[in-house]
Amino acid sequence: MSGSNDPPDFPSWVEANGDALMRFAYLVIGDHERAADAVQDALVAACQLSSRLVTGAAARQAATAIQSAPEGQGPDDPTSSESDGAEIVVLRIKTADGTREVVVRYSGGARNGFDDGTTRHELTTDSARPLLTGATSPSSLSLAVATLLGN
Structure with missing residues (x-):
């Protein structure tokens, strides 16, 4: 309260x-x-808490990791009192067809993962680590996502 x-x-x-x-x-x-x-x-x-531009091989590697992640959502944390969490990352992906946005949820008890508005993908170590560690590390991770990242 x-x-x-x-x-x-x-x-x-x-x-x-x-x-x-x-x-x-x-x-x-x-x-x-x-x-x-x-x-x-x-x-x-x-x-906006932080921003970073990823290009070239690093961008291709991140996109491949997201696309390779299993469809669905997670990892979720049923012990969390926050369903969606208070923080998200928005990825702006520029392609020849224009700019797309992918929402990354990581701080709640449910619905963690990547959502491009059409398909949801789970957070995996390979897909989440480049986005949720280092200089742009978020202030809050769900227990399940922190465990996934080895925190």
């Missing part, structure tokens, strides 16, 4: 302050559509 001095969660903060952000952006930009885009871009940037 949160104390009265705890900051609100991000969605609650956006709900409480979104209109003021839009008014400010409109005053600065003078166009409603561009102001809405600017606010959305700012909120996305505020949520």
Whole structure:
């Protein structure tokens, strides 16, 4: 349970302050559509904890590991009180056909894995290690994912 001095969660903060952000952006930009885009871009940037560009052989290796992972979800942690977890990674994959996004869930008790909107794949050591360790290591891993990574 949160104390009265705890900051609100991000969605609650956006709900409480979104209109003021839009008014400010409109005053600065003078166009409603561009102001809405600017606010959305700012909120996305505020949520972004880290970023890294992977290209060449490392990108191909990561993509192959994700595609080779078994279809489905997991590893899940039934002892966790959070079903989806509070953190995700969004992979932006640029191909000749355009940019696709793949959501990686790793901090909850359920639905951990890769989701491209069509097919879900489990997190495996080979697919998760390049994304969830090192400089872009997340602040929270489910017990099952931490065990998978050897943490």
